[in-house]
Amino acid sequence: xLKVPEHQVAGHLAIDGKLGPLVxxxxxxYKPLQGDGRGNKELAFYESFSSDTRVPDHIRxxxxxxxxxxxxxxxxxxxxxxHLVLQDIVSSHRxxxxxxxxxxxxxxxxxxxxxxIQKCLEKDRRTTTVSLGFRIAGLQLYEGKESGYWxxxxxxxxxxxxxxxxxxxxxxxxxxxxxxxxxxDCSFAPSIYGxxxxxxxxxxxxxxxFEDQTIxxxxxxxxxxxxxxxxxxxxxxxxPEIKLIDFAHVVEGKGVIDHNFLGGLCSLIKFVSEVLSDSxxxxxxxxxxxxxxxxxxxxxxxx
Amino acid sequence: xLKVPEHQVAGHLAIDGKLGPLVxxxxxxYKPLQGDGRGNKELAFYESFSSDTRVPDHIRxxxxxxxxxxxxxxxxxxxxxxHLVLQDIVSSHRxxxxxxxxxxxxxxxxxxxxxxIQKCLEKDRRTTTVSLGFRIAGLQLYEGKESGYWxxxxxxxxxxxxxxxxxxxxxxxxxxxxxxxxxxDCSFAPSIYGxxxxxxxxxxxxxxxFEDQTIxxxxxxxxxxxxxxxxxxxxxxxxPEIKLIDFAHVVEGKGVIDHNFLGGLCSLIKFVSEVLSDSxxxxxxxxxxxxxxxxxxxxxxxx
Numbered sequence: 001x002l003k004v005p006e007h008q009v010a011g012h013l014a015i016d017g018k019l020g021p022l023v024x025x026x027x028x029x030y031k032p033l034q035g036d037g038r039g040n041k042e043l044a045f046y047e048s049f050s051s052d053t054r055v056p057d058h059i060r061x062x063x064x065x066x067x068x069x070x071x072x073x074x075x076x077x078x079x080x081x082x083h084l085v086l087q088d089i090v091s092s093h094r095x096x097x098x099x100x101x102x103x104x105x106x107x108x109x110x111x112x113x114x115x116x117i118q119k120c121l122e123k124d125r126r127t128t129t130v131s132l133g134f135r136i137a138g139l140q141l142y143e144g145k146e147s148g149y150w151x152x153x154x155x156x157x158x159x160x161x162x163x164x165x166x167x168x169x170x171x172x173x174x175x176x177x178x179x180x181x182x183x184x185d186c187s188f189a190p191s192i193y194g195x196x197x198x199x200x201x202x203x204x205x206x207x208x209x210f211e212d213q214t215i216x217x218x219x220x221x222x223x224x225x226x227x228x229x230x231x232x233x234x235x236x237x238x239x240p241e242i243k244l245i246d247f248a249h250v251v252e253g254k255g256v257i258d259h260n261f262l263g264g265l266c267s268l269i270k271f272v273s274e275v276l277s278d279s280x281x282x283x284x285x286x287x288x289x290x291x292x293x294x295x296x297x298x299x300x301x302x303x
Numbered sequence: 304x305l306k307v308p309e310h311q312v313a314g315h316l317a318i319d320g321k322l323g324p325l326v327x328x329x330x331x332x333y334k335p336l337q338g339d340g341r342g343n344k345e346l347a348f349y350e351s352f353s354s355d356t357r358v359p360d361h362i363r364x365x366x367x368x369x370x371x372x373x374x375x376x377x378x379x380x381x382x383x384x385x386h387l388v389l390q391d392i393v394s395s396h397r398x399x400x401x402x403x404x405x406x407x408x409x410x411x412x413x414x415x416x417x418x419x420i421q422k423c424l425e426k427d428r429r430t431t432t433v434s435l436g437f438r439i440a441g442l443q444l445y446e447g448k449e450s451g452y453w454x455x456x457x458x459x460x461x462x463x464x465x466x467x468x469x470x471x472x473x474x475x476x477x478x479x480x481x482x483x484x485x486x487x488d489c490s491f492a493p494s495i496y497g498x499x500x501x502x503x504x505x506x507x508x509x510x511x512x513f514e515d516q517t518i519x520x521x522x523x524x525x526x527x528x529x530x531x532x533x534x535x536x537x538x539x540x541x542x543p544e545i546k547l548i549d550f551a552h553v554v555e556g557k558g559v560i561d562h563n564f565l566g567g568l569c570s571l572i573k574f575v576s577e578v579l580s581d582s583x584x585x586x587x588x589x590x591x592x593x594x595x596x597x598x599x600x601x602x603x604x605x606x
Contacts, residue, residue: 105408105409105562105563105566106408106409106433110428110433110434121424125413130409130413131413131559132559132562133559133560133562133563133566162557162558162559166558211569211572211573212573214573254465255465255469256434256435256436256465256570256573257436257569257570257573259408259435259436259566259567259569259570260408260436260566262565262566262569263408263436263562263563263565263566263567263569264562264566266514266560266562266565266566267559267560267562269514270514270515270517270559270560
């Protein structure tokens with residue numbers, strides 16, 4: 001039984017008779033093969049990637065598993081269409097907070113047509129892509145049972161400034177994240193961004209690979225950051241996840257590193273580490289101000 | 304007594320009645336303040352940089368010392384003109400091999416006019432700037448007393464491909480570097496690129512700073528790599544040097560890292576480390592083939 005994904009934060013949605021991805025209950029994600037060769041290019045990437053022995057195992061886990069392609073009824077009612085069959089990354093999370101971050105200060109690839117390059121360049125300049133080396137392409141933020149999710153619309157997301165991005169990266173890991181709250185407490189930063197299995201550590205693992213790998217250049221590819229706020233609040237060992245997605249514009253690296261992706265990744269790392277160190281500083285301050293014994297643990301809590 | 308610099312490898316030359324930089328015998332380099340505000344922007348950068356306490360001392364040495372500005376007779380005979388007074392980086396080298404590498408996969412800055420951006424973008428796509436994240440903007444290679452310098456012309460330099468760049472980075476540290484030699488021996492790679500004071504180590508120091516600093520964004524800035532091949536051949540302790548130059552398009556970082564510069568720098572680092580590891584591998588091979596005891600030192604020589 002195929003259905004529209006509940007937690008899709010960017011890209012085309014399979015609603016109102018439009019073409020979009022579908023999911024099933026067994027944890028698979030069906031992405032219609034996009035026209036103009038993009039879909040086939042993405043399928044070709046997954047096929048090449050999955051059999052490429054140069055990709056180390058500890059890197060492979062940052063990519064969704066691909067189960068090939070399948071003919072399915074398209075969500076727009078246009079009949080049978082080839083779909084890419086992927087691991088549904090989100091299905092293992094109950095109330096996932098998700099951020100889709102498109103990495104790179106340029107989303108176009110060198111071989112593209114002049115028209116395509118101009119179109120991308122305009123959007124890259126209009127969003128934070130050029131200034132930050134990345135842009136938030138979509139997000140949802142779980143705020144609790146009552147308020148549900150904060151999921152800004154496409155237009156709002158596309159108008160995010162550097163200031164907005166910084167503030168969203170704080171809200172993303174805050175317990176008081178409701179809209180309009182300027183004083184995000186970042187109370188989940190130590191457990192989500194920090195720690196040996198946290199987002200920052202995972203980004204650094206990816207960075208080390210991107211400093212070296214010259215196999216692929218990932219244009220217009222996104223980094224999905226997701227975690228389950230409820231399980232963190234309850235203290236259960238939910239590990240925040242990172243996955244790379246959207247490979248319709250991956251080209252061969254030809255012996256050159258993907259400096260465009262790497263630069264943007266380093267910029268994101270700097271932002272995330274700033275939220276983390278701010279949150280540590282403020283909890284030290286809290287410990288001191290509350291006149292508690294003043295011992296702050298590594299995860300920023302008072303003891 | 305002012306004269307035309309002997310070892311200028313890129314930029315406008317003060318010859319044939321044209322405007323260009325001059326040097327004196329005391330080790331100073333006089334760069335005419337370029338029109339359309341660029342010159343003043345570069346002067347303003349040096350002034351801000353030299354008093355900026357956020358710049359650590361071990362980074363400051365990668366920048367030329369600036370002695371302010373001075374009114375001088377312009378080289379094109381147009382009369383008195385303000386010149387930036389800088390340390391003449393090259394004067395301490397006798398027969399310097401020099402490479403001017405413009406860093407970044409984009410040479411334009413976000414605030415520039417559409418026309419300027421289009422002009423830069425075209426050149427960035429035509430050269431290796433987009434593909435490699437850097438381009439060689441000029442070079443001279445000392446080949447010995449008889450042959451003197453190899454100094455490719457501006458048109459040749461602008462047409463360098465990825466293949467050319469890779470090959471030039473090898474020739475740059477080879478003893479058999481004469482034109483047309485495809486089998487560069489890279490015999491100086493261990494002592495120039497490698498070692499604790501070598502080019503690679505210095506690039507890594509810069510990289511660490513660029514991963515963190517959010518003060519400046521260095522658009523269209525060059526990294527000058529220079530060393531004295533003769534003193535290396537004679538085994539004297541000549542330290543290869545790196546300097547950043549050309550700051551007419553530096554803008555404030557506003558809390559964001561210079562991901563454009565960093566990405567290009569990482570790409571250059573990858574290229575340099577490949578030349579270095581190739582040269583080590585080939586000298587291990589040489590040791591084995593020559594049936595010497597087979598002990599290879601860290602600098603790639605047989606013992």
